[in-house]
Amino acid sequence: MKIEVLEKVPEKISGVFFVVSEDSYEKDVKAFSAAEKKQILGVMESEIFTGRKGESLALTGLNKDGKAFFVVGSGKKEEGGLLRNAAGVAASVAKKSKFADFAIVLPTGEDPALAISGAVLGNYNFKIGDTSEDFLVKKCVIVSGKKFSKDAVEKEVSLAESTNFVRDLVNTPPSLMNPDILAEEAKKLEKISKKVKVKILGEKDMGKLKMGSLLGVGQGSDIESKLIVLEYMGGKKGDDVEALVGKGVCFDSGGYNVKPTGHIEDMKSDMGGAATVLGAFRFLAETSPEKNVVGVIGAVENMVSGNAYKPGDVITAMNGKTIEVTNTDAEGRLVLADALYYTATKFKPAVIFDFATLTGACIAALGTEISGVMGNDKKAMDRVKKAADVSGEGVWELPITDLFREKTKGTISDLQNWTAGVSAGSSMGGAFLEHFVEETPWVHFDIAGTAYQGKYGNEFTPKGATGVMMRTIRELLK
Ligand code: BES
Ligand code: ZN
Ligand code: ZN
Secondary structure (H helix, E strand, O other): OEEEEEOOOOOOOOEEEEEEOOOOOOOOOOOOOHHHHHHHHHHHHHOOOOOOOOOEEEOHHHOEOOEEEEEEEOOOHHHOOHHHHHHHHHHHHHHHOOOOEEEEEOOOOOOHHHHHHHHHHHOOOOOOOOOOOOOOOOEEEEEOOOOOOHHHHHHHHHHHHHHHHHHHHHHOOOOOOOHHHHHHHHHHHHHOOOOEEEEEEOHHHHHHOOOHHHHHHHOOOOOOOEEEEEEEEOOOOOOOEEEEEEEEEEEEOOOOOOOOOOOOOOHHHHHHHHHHHHHHHHHHHHHOOOOEEEEEEEEEEEOOOOOOOOOOOEEEOOOOOEEEOOOOOOOHHHHHHHHHHHHHHHHOOOEEEEEEOOOHHHHHHHOOOEEEEEEOOHHHHHHHHHHHHHHOOEEEEOOOOHHHHHHOEOOOOOEEOOOOOOOOHHHHHHHHHHOOOOOOOEEEEEOOOOOEEOOOOEOOEOOEEOOOOHHHHHHHOO
C-alpha cells in the first residue's frame, strides 16, 4: 500500500477516518472543517462514541463528494501506542468496505509513525484460491501537522511490510512452505540489496559439519533439510557482528510422539522464528543501516516415516555432545542446537538473539500476548527489555537455573531433549539451548504463544500469523 503524509485531506478520497482519543478529544483539530468539527463534537457529546480503543463509527451526516466519514477511537493517551490501534481499525474498515484509498486524520501534534505502522499492518489479508476474497486498499494518506521526513516514512512502511511478509510465510500452508521454499524465499532477499548474501547448506554440507542433531529431526521428511545462512554487511569490516537465529520447523507433526488433534492443526506456524529472521533481513536490505548482522535458520520438517528418528535414539550435535531423543516432539531445541553452535563458532558474534515457537509451556505461562525471553547475559537481556518497552511488544523473562541445567543431563548420553516430571517446559528449553551458544551473550525468544493467533487477532493483526517481534528487532538493531 502506498503511504503519503499530508497536511490536508485530499479532495478525492474514498474514506476519511478521524482519530479521536478517549480522554481529551480535541475541539480544534486544524484539519477539520467547521461542519466536520460540529459532527464529531456532536457524537462525542451524545456519548454514542467515546473514543475507546477499537471503536469506529460512520458519520452519516458528513458523507458528500463520494467520501465516507468515520471516527475511530484511539483510547486513553496514557495507554500509549494506541494510534497504531486506531489506524489498524481504520485500515480494516477501509479494507472491508473495499475503499480504493483512505485518509487517517491524526490529532494535532501526533507523530505519523504509529499510524503508518497500524495502517499497513491492518491492511493485511491472507487468502488462497479464486473464491476467497482478497481485497487490499491501495493507498493511505496520513493527515498530520507534524513534520516527518520521507526517509522516516519509507522506513516505517518497510518495517510494517516486512512484518506482513513474515505473516505471509507463516500463514502459507505446509504443502507450499517447506525447507526448499523457505530457502528460495531467503535467496530472493539478495535481489533487494547487494549487501545481503545468502548461502544454503544442504544435508551433505551439514553432514560434513557433523550437525547430527538438526539432521536427526529432518531425516523423516522427504524434503531435504536446509541451513539458511544470511549475511547483511552494512557496517565496516571488523565491526561487531550480531546474530539472529530462527527455528524453521515447516511442519511439526511431533514425530513418533505425534501431536493429537487440537494441537497439530496450526503446526505450519512452527517456522515462525525462521520467518521472523527473514523479515528482519528484508527490513535490513530495504533500509540499509550501517550494521553487520548474520542470520542462521535451521529449516526442517518433523515428520513420521520409516526413516524418521525415534524416541530412544541418541544423536550427536555439531559440538560433539550426545543427545538422547526422549521426545521427538521437543525437536525445536535439537534444530536450534546445531544452528546456534554453528552461528557462535563460525561468526563469533557479539550477541545472538534466537526466535523460536519452542514450547507449549510458554503459552501456559504467558499466554498469547507476551513472549518468553531467557538468556545467559544481563546486558543483552536488558537491551531486549528496553527494546520491547519501546516497541510495545510484551516480553517477560523466565529463569534458567542450575536445577534446570542439571535436569537437561542424560542418563546414557550427555544430554536429553526432554525430562519427564519437570514441568517448567520453557525454562527447560532455554537450559538445553544454553549448551550450544559457547560463551556468546545470548537471548532466546520463545514466541510459541505470540507468533500465531489461531483464535483471534487484534486491531491491527488479523487472525493467524502476527509477525511478532519485528518491531522489537528494529529497536534492538538500531
Ligand atoms: N512446536 C512446538 C511448540 C508449540 C506448541 C508451538 C504450541 C506453538 C504452539 C514444540 O516443538 C513442541 O512440541 N514442544 C513440546 C515440548 C515438550 C515435548 C517438551 C511442548 O511444548 O509440548
Ligand atoms: Zn514439537
Ligand atoms: Zn516445534
